[in-house]
Amino acid sequence: MxxxxxxxxxxxxxxxxxxxxxxLELFFPPESYELVVEYSEYKKHxxxxxxxxxxxxxxxxxxxxxxxxxxxxASGLVNTDIVLGILPVGSGNGLASNLNIxxxxxxxxxxxxxxxxxxxxxxxxxxxxxxxxxMGIGIDAQIIRKYESMPTRNLSSYVKASLLSALxxxxxxxxVDCNGQTFxxxxxxxxxxxxxxxxxxxxxxxxxxxxxxxxxxxxxxxLNIFEQMYFGALVLMNKTDTFKKANSQLVxxxxxxxxxxxxxxxxxxxxxxxxxxxxxxxxxxxxxxxVVV
Numbered sequence: 001m002x003x004x005x006x007x008x009x010x011x012x013x014x015x016x017x018x019x020x021x022x023x024l025e026l027f028f029p030p031e032s033y034e035l036v037v038e039y040s041e042y043k044k045h046x047x048x049x050x051x052x053x054x055x056x057x058x059x060x061x062x063x064x065x066x067x068x069x070x071x072x073x074a075s076g077l078v079n080t081d082i083v084l085g086i087l088p089v090g091s092g093n094g095l096a097s098n099l100n101i102x103x104x105x106x107x108x109x110x111x112x113x114x115x116x117x118x119x120x121x122x123x124x125x126x127x128x129x130x131x132x133x134x135m136g137i138g139i140d141a142q143i144i145r146k147y148e149s150m151p152t153r154n155l156s157s158y159v160k161a162s163l164l165s166a167l168x169x170x171x172x173x174x175x176v177d178c179n180g181q182t183f184x185x186x187x188x189x190x191x192x193x194x195x196x197x198x199x200x201x202x203x204x205x206x207x208x209x210x211x212x213x214x215x216x217x218x219x220x221x222x223l224n225i226f227e228q229m230y231f232g233a234l235v236l237m238n239k240t241d242t243f244k245k246a247n248s249q250l251v252x253x254x255x256x257x258x259x260x261x262x263x264x265x266x267x268x269x270x271x272x273x274x275x276x277x278x279x280x281x282x283x284x285x286x287x288x289x290x291v292v293v
Contacts, residue, residue, distance in 0.1 A: 002059050002060070003058040003061060004028060004034070004058060004061075005038075005053045006024065006035065006183075007061065009064065024051070024109075027071055027106075027109045032168045036056075043068075044072060046063070046073050047075065050073045059083065060082070060292060066092055066270075067095055068269065069090065070094040071270075075130045077290070083292050084291045084292070085292045086099070086292075092198070092199020094134075097199075112292055120211055120288075121211060121213060121215075123135060125275070129273070132269055134195065134198060135269070139169045143165045144270055153238050159236075167225075173258075173260070174186070174257070176254065179249060179251060188220050192282055193215065194208065194216075202235055204235065205218055211287070213286045215254070216248065219289065223245070253281070254282045255280070256279070258279075263277065264277060
């Protein structure tokens with residue numbers, strides 16, 4: 001009998017979904033599956049729920065929510081034999097899209113029931129914080145911070161948060177060490193990606209892969225307001241690779257020191273964090289998370 005443990009964020013995607021154990025048993029009959037369904041009640045609650053679930057040794061733990069919920073659940077499964085399942089019922093659903101997991105509920109459930117297991121790479125910050133899609137310490141962190149304060153989460157809110165952040169963002173000087181080179185930059189955007197999609201079908205790194213053993217590093221210098229608007233349009237069109245002022249490269253490890261601050265505003269998979277450190281070591285853990293696809 002296969003044991004599948006579901007962790008549901010009841011407010012993901014404006015709370016329109018109603019995932020219950022009774023609903024899931026229509027697809028996973030009790031005579032063949034042991035099902036447990038739990039609901040997160042606040043931000044980062046899924047981290048604790050996942051930790052408790054791992055101790056019970058299920059075959060699969062399914063994150064039911066958006067990228068934030070998936071991030072919290074997946075963080076507890078890195079370097080374990082437990083497989084991550086995804087029911088994408090959030091707003092952005094970037095990781096699910098990159099893994100070709102359907103937003104259609106029945107199709108996503110069928111993937112969990114009949115899909116195959118695949119190992120993907122995982123990004124890590126300072127040996128303790130994981131990311132699966134992307135992370136950033138530039139204007140994107142401020143965009144996420146403002147986005148999280150908005151009453152609704154959708155593409156128009158994200159665009160509004162981006163425009164407001166662009167008007168007020170003041171970059172800091174950053175010392176970077178990667179690929180045997182050291183350089184300084186004062187970036188508008190400092191973005192490191194493991195996947196080729198951020199959510200809402202947008203991408204800053206369209207050539208990134210979850211299974212190539214590399215992180216895609218993108219740095220964009222400080223821009224004037226017209227350059228910012230042009231770059232923003234390229235983001236919406238997934239054509240950032242045509243922006244001549246952008247510098248991109250593949251990295252396995254990158255060391256960062258940020259001037260004039262003791263803490264670092266950071267986004268991990270579209271969730272805002274305030275890291276109590278101005279020195280970051282960002283690296284990749286190859287094939288360290290099993291996912292059902």
